[in-house]
Amino acid sequence: MNGIFYFSSIGNSLYIAEQIKNELGGEIRYIPKFTGDVNIYDKIIIVSPIHSFGLPTLVYNFVINIKSSKPLYIVLNHGGMQANALYYAYQLCKKKGLNIRSVQAVIMPEIYTLTFFQPKFLINLVLRKAPKRLKLIIAAIRDNKEIIIPKPKKDKWTPKHLKNRKIWHLLAKYFKVTKNCNNCQKCITICPVDNIRQENGSIVFDDKCVACLSCYHRCPEKAIVYKNKRKKDRYINPFIQEKNIGTDQVE
Ligand SMILES: Cc1cc2nc3c(=O)[nH]c(=O)nc-3n(C[C@H](O)[C@H](O)[C@H](O)COP(=O)(O)O)c2cc1C
Ligand code: SF4
Ligand code: SF4
Structure with a gap:
């Protein structure tokens, strides 16, 4: 069975986790609450947002504590600036000796909107295109396709990630x-x-x-x-049930 591990603030990653479960089957597990052994699953699939050109703290902590030789797949999502996060995650898994098969990424609505406004049409456009983009990503996981992420020639983003x-x-x-x-x-x-x-x-x-x-x-x-800004825009992914963010979906 597939173990689909996710972290999600506003539901974008949960939405992706649910698409993977619909297509490939498996159990959805919320990373911050997971205390079990990942080895109960045949495939380990991690779905995570990109935070500051790298992994969110809680996902990073989860990855570095994995002890498994099971095939591992990472699906990142981001607001349009993936920088070198794919290589960062790939390299982290390689260094840990994990059986990383692929790190893939898809664009979703941006949630780091503390200081700028994301137009509604852009949110809708990205959401409309997501299912087609996800189909390719999910097919690569289903087919156990190995995707090697090459080292970027220059990486000014990872130092920024580590600093942030x-x-x-x-x-x-x-x-x-x-x-x-x-x-x-x-x-x-x-x-x-x-x-x-x-x-x-x-x-x-x-x-x-x-x-x-x-x-x-x-x-x-x-x-x-x-910072006392009276911005009114807030975002929750419209295709998930908000109450499911932070929960498991197990059989
Ligand atoms: C602290 C923080 C940092 C982020 N950094 C990036 C980034 O570097 N590049 C990017 O494209 N999106 C960035 N984002 C946007 C998220 O990756 C994106 O909106 C994601 O889809 C959110 O998924 P979630 O709802 O599952 O948490 C950031 C979001 C947060 C909260
Ligand atoms: S206090 Fe920080 S960690 Fe907690 S919900 Fe708010 S932004 Fe997230
Ligand atoms: S209304 Fe107040 S207590 Fe409720 S979520 Fe907002 S800040 Fe927290």
Whole structure:
């Protein structure tokens, strides 16, 4: 059986994981909560967003702790700037001695929209094209196709990724909670690293943030704002059920 491991803030990676499950079968497992042994699966498929030209912290931690010779496939998704993330992930697996078969990528709507606005037509266009693009990616996994990712001639992105990863924990310090907050506590529940709590009736952020932006996009009142900007746009993938983000789908 396939083990489809995902991390997802807003549902893009969950959407891809569900497409893979529909086509190839298997169980969907949420990486931050997975404590079992990946070796119960025949194929290990990881679906992850790209964060700052590389892997999100929690996915990186998951990969470096895999102890398995099972065939491994990685499907990354990103907002249009994959940089050298494919090679970064490929190389990481090779260094770990993992049986990496392919690292592939697909464009999805951008969620790092703290300081700019992504036009609706672009979101819709990318979503419309995703199924066709995913078909090729899924076929390569089904056929166990080996895709070798060559070393890029020049890599200015990976050093940036490594630098950014060191300061991600500071991101939530720039979040403010507006008076629209109705204390529903959803942000506390959905944060993948328990970085949000209530103190004297107010929402406060600690310093373990992994910059996933789940709280920012999924607060029902849009009450979490960045650097006091009053941006109104928020995004959740329309083809998944939001309540399934962060859960497993097992038989
Ligand atoms: C902290 C952070 C950094 C990101 N960095 C990149 C990036 O370097 N290049 C890119 O194209 N998209 C980047 N994105 C966008 C996501 O990769 C993209 O929107 C992805 O589809 C989100 O998937 P998810 O909903 O499963 O989390 C970033 C998103 C976040 C939250
Ligand atoms: S999710 Fe939004 S409304 Fe709910 S407690 Fe958090 S900040 Fe307040
Ligand atoms: S505080 Fe918000 S952005 Fe940071 S890890 Fe938690 S949910 Fe993600």
